[in-house]
Amino acid sequence: MDFYYGLAQIIGIHTLLGLSAYIVLLTGQVTMAQAAFFAIGAYAAGMLTVLAGWHLVPALGVSAILGSITAAAVGFPALRVKGLMLVVATLAFGEGVRLFFFNFDYQVAKGEVKVGPLGGEGFRQIRFFPENGWTTGEVMLFIWIFAIAALALLWWFDRSRYGAVLRAVGEDELAAQSVGINLTAVKVSAFSVGGAIAGIGGGLYAHYTTHIEHANFNVLVATFAIAYPIVGGLSSVFGTVLAVIFVQGFLIEGLRFLGDWRNLLFGALIVLAMNVRPSGFFGKRRA
Amino acid sequence: MLDFIQATSDGVLFGATYALIGIGFTLVFGVMHKLNLAYGAASIGAAYAGLLILGAFWAEAPAWIVFLGAFLAGGLIGWLVYVTCFHFIPSASALATLMATVGMLLLIDEIVVHATDGLPLNYPALFSDVMLHLGDYYLRGDLLLVFTLSVLCMVGLLALLYRTRLGLATRAVAQQPIAAQLCGIRVARVNAMTFVITGLLGGLAGAMIGASVGALSPLLTTPLTIKGLIVTVIGGLGSIPGAIVAGLLVGGFESVFQQFRGVTERDLYVMLLLFVFLFFRPGGIFAAKGGRD
Numbered sequence: 001m002d003f004y005y006g007l008a009q010i011i012g013i014h015t016l017l018g019l020s021a022y023i024v025l026l027t028g029q030v031t032m033a034q035a036a037f038f039a040i041g042a043y044a045a046g047m048l049t050v051l052a053g054w055h056l057v058p059a060l061g062v063s064a065i066l067g068s069i070t071a072a073a074v075g076f077p078a079l080r081v082k083g084l085m086l087v088v089a090t091l092a093f094g095e096g097v098r099l100f101f102f103n104f105d106y107q108v109a110k111g112e113v114k115v116g117p118l119g120g121e122g123f124r125q126i127r128f129f130p131e132n133g134w135t136t137g138e139v140m141l142f143i144w145i146f147a148i149a150a151l152a153l154l155w156w157f158d159r160s161r162y163g164a165v166l167r168a169v170g171e172d173e174l175a176a177q178s179v180g181i182n183l184t185a186v187k188v189s190a191f192s193v194g195g196a197i198a199g200i201g202g203g204l205y206a207h208y209t210t211h212i213e214h215a216n217f218n219v220l221v222a223t224f225a226i227a228y229p230i231v232g233g234l235s236s237v238f239g240t241v242l243a244v245i246f247v248q249g250f251l252i253e254g255l256r257f258l259g260d261w262r263n264l265l266f267g268a269l270i271v272l273a274m275n276v277r278p279s280g281f282f283g284k285r286r287a
Numbered sequence: 288m289l290d291f292i293q294a295t296s297d298g299v300l301f302g303a304t305y306a307l308i309g310i311g312f313t314l315v316f317g318v319m320h321k322l323n324l325a326y327g328a329a330s331i332g333a334a335y336a337g338l339l340i341l342g343a344f345w346a347e348a349p350a351w352i353v354f355l356g357a358f359l360a361g362g363l364i365g366w367l368v369y370v371t372c373f374h375f376i377p378s379a380s381a382l383a384t385l386m387a388t389v390g391m392l393l394l395i396d397e398i399v400v401h402a403t404d405g406l407p408l409n410y411p412a413l414f415s416d417v418m419l420h421l422g423d424y425y426l427r428g429d430l431l432l433v434f435t436l437s438v439l440c441m442v443g444l445l446a447l448l449y450r451t452r453l454g455l456a457t458r459a460v461a462q463q464p465i466a467a468q469l470c471g472i473r474v475a476r477v478n479a480m481t482f483v484i485t486g487l488l489g490g491l492a493g494a495m496i497g498a499s500v501g502a503l504s505p506l507l508t509t510p511l512t513i514k515g516l517i518v519t520v521i522g523g524l525g526s527i528p529g530a531i532v533a534g535l536l537v538g539g540f541e542s543v544f545q546q547f548r549g550v551t552e553r554d555l556y557v558m559l560l561l562f563v564f565l566f567f568r569p570g571g572i573f574a575a576k577g578g579r580d
Binding site for chain 2: 025030077080081084085087088089091092093095096099100102103120163218219223226228231234241260262263266267268269270271273274275278279280
């Protein structure tokens with residue numbers, strides 16, 4: 001049973017990651033920086049619970065705020081450039097953050113051992129869950145509370161005026177601007193909401209694995225973040241969840257019996273899925 | 288000062304490979320207004336394919352044959368990427384194409400890992416024992432060859448684009464695809480040819496990287512993709528001279544910082560360079576006036 005709980009935990013965390021990219025993609029911007037906000041959230045929450053002895057919930061709050069502030073800070077200059085330039089700018093930012101954590105040392109002696117992030121070795125011993133005696137099932141529930149909250153928030157956004165504004169910007173910036181929508185404000189707000197969600201996801205991820213290092217936040221993670229909403233389709237948040245389950249549950253866990261061949265099939269299936277359904281699982285068919 | 292000049296010259300010579308990759312990204316973007324994220328992986332994959340296929344029946348092939356193998360394999364892989372990621376996906380679904388090229392990137396990487404068990408392979412080099420001494424400085428013979436071959440390739444590409452009918456058609460499609468189609472240009476064919484041409488360039492770039500590093504490894508893919516994209520943006524999307532200048536610039540820049548700040552911090556400064564450009568010159572070095580995104 002613990003295996004399925006573990007799988008559900010990973011799916012919950014990746015749902016948060018995917019949703020953080022979903023809201024940005026709604027505005028028509030392709031972001032490769034989600035792994036960076038994920039990393040910032042992970043390191044912040046880890047340092048607060050391990051070094052400062054905080055409870056996880058306020059630590060996640062700080063993760064969300066930090067992720068959101070960083071996203072807004074990146075958003076302002078980066079959103080001056082559009083489309084594919086933004087892909088590259090956010091990609092470079094993501095790599096920059098990864099390299100920052102690669103060179104980041106902040107160790108504090110705690111009893112016998114020194115704890116804290118140590119450059120390329122990473123940040124070990126983020127043991128909030130085991131120290132407080134949480135079972136796998138409880139951890140899973142805890143993760144899914146956040147995942148469902150994020151889902152509900154975005155689902156509600158989609159039905160509100162704000163969601164309509166986001167989609168208007170995504171469909172046609174010129175038309176949106178001409179009806180009086182402030183493009184920069186909309187994009188930066190979507191970026192910050194995405195940054196907050198990614199920050200929470202990162203904080204949960206750090207405590208789920210107990211050991212994080214810079215390689216956990218590479219370009220591949222950023223790619224996964226945008227892959228979920230694109231594969232799932234942008235017309236509904238549930239597409240993203242379905243895509244996470246498809247990728248994490250089926251492609252990664254379900255095909256484990258194929259051994260080495262699984263990795264080969266993984267890329268090929270993404271190519272195939274995009275050829276067969278260019279607008280994602282839940283996407284509208286375009287003429 | 289001595290170190291500085293030496294590091295710059297080494298870096299600029301190696302930067303020629305970044306310029307080639309940057310040209311590949313920029314050319315596809317210029318013609319199709321789409322990003323081919325599989326390009327870095329395809330380039331390294333082409334170098335592997337050339338080496339492995341040749342190695343299967345000619346174990347001691349001379350280095351230039353291996354380079355030629357990578358060049359040709361690059362063209363073939365470029366065409367395959369076009370067919371799988373671009374041809375059948377409607378051009379309005381920009382995100383789907385982007386995602387498909389990511390899938391292709393993962394697929395090529397995994398095929399390489401699968402074929403070699405993830406171990407690095409030795410790659411032959413030409414003139415690696417030659418050293419040109421200029422006073423206190425020296426130029427590595429293999430890097431000089433990398434530079435010369437890359438420059439020849441760029442000249443060939445420019446001649447192709449500006450002196451042939453295919454080049455004329457390519458530029459026409461880049462400018463106005465619908466008008467080009469009305470003039471009787473087969474747009475799909477021109478697009479496919481663009482991928483073959485960039486694939487050839489990428490294959491050569493992969494071979495040159497293998498030759499100057501001395502080995503091929505799947506770990507080369509991600510840094511190469513990122514550097515190539517940075518070069519593309521610094522040079523200005525769609526600008527070939529821009530990609531060349533930016534490639535040499537990034538090569539020299541990263542080599543200087545590697546010399547003085549170490550290999551782990553080197554790329555951090557390259558990212559900073561990119562942000563400086565995005566902030567002060569978002570259109571790149573050779574930005575077209577009032578250019579598009």
